[in-house]
Amino acid sequence: MVQAGQNISLTCNLTSVTDITWYLLRSDQLLPLLTVILGKFGEDTVNVHTADRRINSMGALESGPVALEILEVKESDAGLYFCLGRCAEAVCVNTGIHLAVNGKEVINEYICICSPFKLNWLQTVLVVCSYWKFDLIMDLAVVIKY
Numbered sequence: 001m002v003q004a005g006q007n008i009s010l011t012c013n014l015t016s017v018t019d020i021t022w023y024l025l026r027s028d029q030l031l032p033l034l035t036v037i038l039g040k041f042g043e044d045t046v047n048v049h050t051a052d053r054r055i056n057s058m059g060a061l062e063s064g065p066v067a068l069e070i071l072e073v074k075e076s077d078a079g080l081y082f083c084l085g086r087c088a089e090a091v092c093v094n095t096g097i098h099l100a101v102n103g104k105e106v107i108n109e110y111i112c113i114c115s116p117f118k119l120n121w122l123q124t125v126l127v128v129c130s131y132w133k134f135d136l137i138m139d140l141a142v143v144i145k146y
Contacts, residue, residue: 026080
C-alpha cells in the first residue's frame with residue numbers, strides 16, 4: 001500500500017523481450033498505459049496510451065527490466081498492474097502487481113493475481129486472473145489484442 005502523493009516504480013520482470021506494454025485492470029476496465037519497443041539499434045521507443053502525464057517508463061529493454069513510474073499517486077491509481085511482452089516468438093505475461101492507495105482499492109473485497117505464462121504467437125492473448133471473494137476462488141479472463 002502506498003500513500004497518495006508518493007512516487008512509485010513497478011518493475012516488469014520479463015527478460016529477453018522486444019517490447020512490453022503495461023496495463024491497468026480496474027473495475028472491469030483494461031487500460032493500456034504505455035508500450036516500450038526495442039529499436040534496431042538498441043534504442044527504446046516509448047508510446048504512451050494515456051493522457052496522464054504522471055505515467056512514465058524507467059530503464060531500457062536491452063540492459064535490464066523496464067519499470068512503470070507513476071508520479072504523485074492518486075487513489076484513482078489503485079488496481080492491478082501487469083506487463084505483457086513479446087519474447088522468443090511467444091507472448092509473456094508478468095505476475096500482476098496489486099496497488100492499493102491509502103488503504104482504498106478499486107477492486108473491492110478481493111485480491112487479483114495474474115499468473116505468468118507463454119503462448120505461441122497469436123494476435124489475441126488471454127490473461128487469467130484468480131481472486132478471492134467471499135472465501136471463494138474465482139477466475140477473471142481478460143482478452144488482449146496484441
